[in-house]
Structures are given as structure tokens and as C-alpha cells.
Amino acid sequence: MSVLFSLLMIVVGVVIVLVLITLHELGHFLFAKWSKAYVFEFSIGFGPRLFTIKTKETWYSVRILPLGGFVSIASDFSPPPNGREEEFATIPDERKIDYAVKWKKALFILAGPIVNLFIAFILIMSVFLSNGYKPNDMNSNGQIFAKDSVALKIIQELEPNLESGAQNIVLTGIQIKWNEDLKEEKDFTSTKYSIMVQEVSDYLSETNKFIKTEPDFLKGISLRFKFQNIDKYTQKVNGEIKDTGLKEVNQDILENWKNQKVMRIGIQPPHKYFKNNWSAFGYSFVETWNQAISLIKGLGLFFTGHFNAISGPLGMFNTSGATISVKTNYALYIAGISANLFMLNMLPFPPLDGFKFWEALIEWITKKEMNTKLKTIVYIVGAIFLLGLMIIVTIKDIII
Known part of the structure; x- marks a missing residue:
């Protein structure tokens, strides 16, 4: 699926770039037409033509390499397209880009980028x-999860007296520092002294000790908290813990551990x-x-x-x-x-x-x-x- 998705993204990306390039070249083309310049070709892409629509004056082409595009205008300083030499000989000077007034020439150049x-x-x-x-x-520190997440179940077990819908909570848990910590079964919820629930205000007062600011910097700043759904991602895990299983909050063994989700809870700043x-x-x-x-x-x-x-x-x-x-x-x-x-x-x-x-x-x-x-x-x-x-x-x- 990831390969198919990557291929899809390549196709989508190519289409986006082609559309933007087409509109860029369309800017050049429309201004050239408005200024009465003689346009040989309006092309999307480079290299051999995939197909061409020919009109009396202008050819509209799509070429094999979607890396850009161009608008070909009659000029004495560049040769005409192959097969259009006789046509070029009949074009009057006032329809060639070389003889356009300078401000028109400049606007023709700027039309695409604009x-x-x-x-x-x-x-x-x-x-x-x-x-x-x-x-x-704004960037967020930590992650916020729905009310049925494992992180919130831990909070409810450790702090059963919390009011329903309480939002000003920070959860910190066991930190695994060495691979040896995974060589025996760990009951992550029974060691309750390693999991701490505290008010956000207390947590912020602790973390703010590491921030040096002007004394009045934090005056007038207030925080609002909410929970919201976010995308969840899985990650491959190697280790002996898979043989014993992980225990959820209610002490049940998670037999199908590969399909379980590891979650965190944190603080997210609001939109501006x-x-x-x-x-x-x-x-x-x-x-x-x-x-x-x-x-x-x-x-x-x-x-x-x-x-x-x-x-x-x-x-x-x-x-x-x-x-x-x-x-x-x-x-x-x-x-x-x-x-x-x-x-x-x-x-x-x-x-x-x-x-x-x-x-x-x-x-x-x-x-x-x-x-x-x-x-x-x-x-x-x-x-x-x-x-x-x-x-x-x-x-x-x-x-x-």
C-alpha cells in the first residue's frame, strides 16, 4: 500500500506542477496575444511532442518531459520551429518580440511569474x-488524544476522583533508558509511583524554572486546554517483551501486541x-x-x-x-x-x-x-x- 501511495503522490505532484507551469506559461501566452505578437507555439513540457493541435498561427503542444514549458514567439534572434521557415518570412517586424516596445517586452517576461x-x-x-x-x-509539545485513549484510562485509574471532562492534566510515565529494561515483563501500571498526574499549572510552574525571561513577560498570558483527535501511527518494535505481552490499565494481557497503540498525552497551543x-x-x-x-x-x-x-x-x-x-x-x-x-x-x-x-x-x-x-x-x-x-x-x- 505504501508503494502505491507513493506512486499516487508522484502522479499528484506531477499534475500539480504541470497545472502551475501551464498557468505560468498561459500568463506569457495571453500577454503575447494581447500585445499582437506572433506566437508559433504554446507548449507544456519539453522533448518530443506527444500531440499537437494546430491552428492557423499557433500550435498547442504537450511534450513528453513534464519539466516546464515554453511560449515560442517570432524573433529575428532565434530560428523559427522546424517546418515553419516560409511562414516566418511573411511575419511583419511589428509582430516580432524584438521590435516590441520595452515596457511590453518586460511585461511579457513578468506575466508568467506574476x-x-x-x-x-x-x-x-x-x-x-x-x-x-x-x-x-504554532508548534505543539506532546500530543493530545481522544477520551477513550489508553493515556486517559491511566489517568482515570490513578485519579478516580477527577471530574469527567477535566482537561488541565499532564501525564508523565516510566522512561526506558536501556535495552535491559525490556528483558523482563514490566507491569507499567502497577508501579504507580513512576506515573504521575499533576495539574497543568503545577507542571508549567516547574518547567518555567528552566526559562529565563523578563519578569513581566508572562503577565497577561493565559492558556486554554482541550482534547482533540489526531492521527495515530504504528512503529515496528523488536525486543523480548513480545514474548510476555504488554499489560493494559486493567491488567489484561495484550496478546495481539503488534496491533496495539502506544500513546502519549501533552499540551497543544491553540490556533492564532x-x-x-x-x-x-x-x-x-x-x-x-x-x-x-x-x-x-x-x-x-x-x-x-x-x-x-x-x-x-x-x-x-x-x-x-x-x-x-x-x-x-x-x-x-x-x-x-x-x-x-x-x-x-x-x-x-x-x-x-x-x-x-x-x-x-x-x-x-x-x-x-x-x-x-x-x-x-x-x-x-x-x-x-x-x-x-x-x-x-x-x-x-x-x-x-
């Missing part, structure tokens, strides 16, 4: 406005709610930018030795599997990919859109075109570097 940024913003804003809070905004819809709307801009700039931070960490800071397609697909069960989290995940695509394309590195934008801007300021041969060399070197980086990151995703 579409990705807009998609990210719309998704983030939709989640914030529908939920009223940002999911997973927005005051109103305007607050959620405003923070959507902040979060969109945070998602976009995270790529720059990740690249900085990657090139300083923190190789897990960025992920390639495989790492992205694994993350996809971890978030797909929660719709809002998955929407934010897609928004993050789209925001990262915006920032990636805006990097001033050939042959990305960011480099093309600065190239057009410098040519407009200096009134000089970049040497064609030099431009070709720069683009080839840049493409090789980006391909090499992608290969390295993919290998990292496999072995780390």
Missing part, C-alpha cells in the same frame, strides 16, 4: 478567510485567530511574500551546507503525501509551490525570466542589444548549471 504569485495569494487568502486562522501556525476578515486579507499578502522568499532562504542554507533546506521533485512529492489528508494544509502547500515558482523564475540567472527581465531593462537603459553569441553562451552555461543543481538535489532527496 500569475504564479497571484495563484499563491488567492489560495492563501481563501484558506485564511474560510478558516479564520492560519493552520499549523485573525481578528476579522480584513486582518486575514492583509496577512495573506505577508504570508504570500513569506512563502516566496522562503526559496531564497532555502538556497542560502543549501549553499552553506544545510542540504535539507531545499527539495527537488521527489522531496516535494513526499511532502505532498504528508499534507494531502488536510484540505487547507494542501491548499497552502500548493500555494507555497506556486510562490516558489514565482521567486525561482525571478532569480536573475540565465535562462530564467528574472535574467531576461534585467537583460531587457539594461538594454532599454543603455540603448544597446546584448551580443547574440555572448547571450547564447550565457544561456547555455546557465541552463547546464540549473540542470546540474536539479540533479544534485534529486540525488539528495533519494539518499538523505
Whole structure:
């Protein structure tokens, strides 16, 4: 099942990336059409064509490698597609990208990344406005379980006088430090002095002794507690304890020990709610930018030795599997990919859109075109570097 699920996540991830790339290229395409440029081809993917829909002017293609896409526009600085040489000879200069006014050329370059940024913003804003809070905004310490969990049964046995529905409880239990502790049967509930139930306020007062803050820092801070269901995970266990069995709270032997669940109970901070819809709307801009700039931070960490800071397609697909069960989290995940695509394309590195934008801007300021041969060399070197980086990151995703 895990193999099938992994394959499904790869398919889902590829579809997501293809949709975002298609919308990115659609931004370039629509602006080119609006500016009356002559568009040879609108293609999703690279390599040999899988199929093509041909119209009088533009061909719409899907190619075999789903690693990107492109919009081919008539230009004197690049050859026309194979078989369209005679057609190119009839295209007037005003419909070639080379002769477009500089601001139109710049907007054509920016149109694709702007579409990705807009998609990210719309998704983030939709989640914030529908939920009223940002999911997973705070980390949790420990875990919280339903009322029928083993942890709560332990509490009820040790503290039978607790009121039903009591929530301000912390449970600590036996800590197994050495493998030798597992070589004999352990009655985990009979050693009651090793299991302690205490009020949250007392627990916090103890743990706060390890926190050094300003004297007034904790004033005005209050905590609210609740129990909620969370996903439960199993883990393979090797040891002699399997021969004797584990005892539950009521002292019954758990014969089918492999299928039992080991649980913990803890404290979880609440969601940070927005005051109103305007607050959620405003923070959507902040979060969109945070998602976009995270790529720059990740690249900085990657090139300083923190190789897990960025992920390639495989790492992205694994993350996809971890978030797909929660719709809002998955929407934010897609928004993050789209925001990262915006920032990636805006990097001033050939042959990305960011480099093309600065190239057009410098040519407009200096009134000089970049040497064609030099431009070709720069683009080839840049493409090789980006391909090499992608290969390295993919290998990292496999072995780390």
C-alpha cells in the first residue's frame, strides 16, 4: 500500500506542477496575444511532442518531459520551429518580440511569474478567510488524544476522583533508558509511583524554572486546554517483551501486541485567530511574500551546507503525501509551490525570466542589444548549471 501511495503522490505532484507551469506559461501566452505578437507555439513540457493541435498561427503542444514549458514567439534572434521557415518570412517586424516596445517586452517576461504569485495569494487568502486562522501556525509539545485513549484510562485509574471532562492534566510515565529494561515483563501500571498526574499549572510552574525571561513577560498570558483527535501511527518494535505481552490499565494481557497503540498525552497551543476578515486579507499578502522568499532562504542554507533546506521533485512529492489528508494544509502547500515558482523564475540567472527581465531593462537603459553569441553562451552555461543543481538535489532527496 505504501508503494502505491507513493506512486499516487508522484502522479499528484506531477499534475500539480504541470497545472502551475501551464498557468505560468498561459500568463506569457495571453500577454503575447494581447500585445499582437506572433506566437508559433504554446507548449507544456519539453522533448518530443506527444500531440499537437494546430491552428492557423499557433500550435498547442504537450511534450513528453513534464519539466516546464515554453511560449515560442517570432524573433529575428532565434530560428523559427522546424517546418515553419516560409511562414516566418511573411511575419511583419511589428509582430516580432524584438521590435516590441520595452515596457511590453518586460511585461511579457513578468506575466508568467506574476500569475504564479497571484495563484499563491488567492489560495492563501481563501484558506485564511474560510478558516479564520492560519493552520499549523504554532508548534505543539506532546500530543493530545481522544477520551477513550489508553493515556486517559491511566489517568482515570490513578485519579478516580477527577471530574469527567477535566482537561488541565499532564501525564508523565516510566522512561526506558536501556535495552535491559525490556528483558523482563514490566507491569507499567502497577508501579504507580513512576506515573504521575499533576495539574497543568503545577507542571508549567516547574518547567518555567528552566526559562529565563523578563519578569513581566508572562503577565497577561493565559492558556486554554482541550482534547482533540489526531492521527495515530504504528512503529515496528523488536525486543523480548513480545514474548510476555504488554499489560493494559486493567491488567489484561495484550496478546495481539503488534496491533496495539502506544500513546502519549501533552499540551497543544491553540490556533492564532485573525481578528476579522480584513486582518486575514492583509496577512495573506505577508504570508504570500513569506512563502516566496522562503526559496531564497532555502538556497542560502543549501549553499552553506544545510542540504535539507531545499527539495527537488521527489522531496516535494513526499511532502505532498504528508499534507494531502488536510484540505487547507494542501491548499497552502500548493500555494507555497506556486510562490516558489514565482521567486525561482525571478532569480536573475540565465535562462530564467528574472535574467531576461534585467537583460531587457539594461538594454532599454543603455540603448544597446546584448551580443547574440555572448547571450547564447550565457544561456547555455546557465541552463547546464540549473540542470546540474536539479540533479544534485534529486540525488539528495533519494539518499538523505
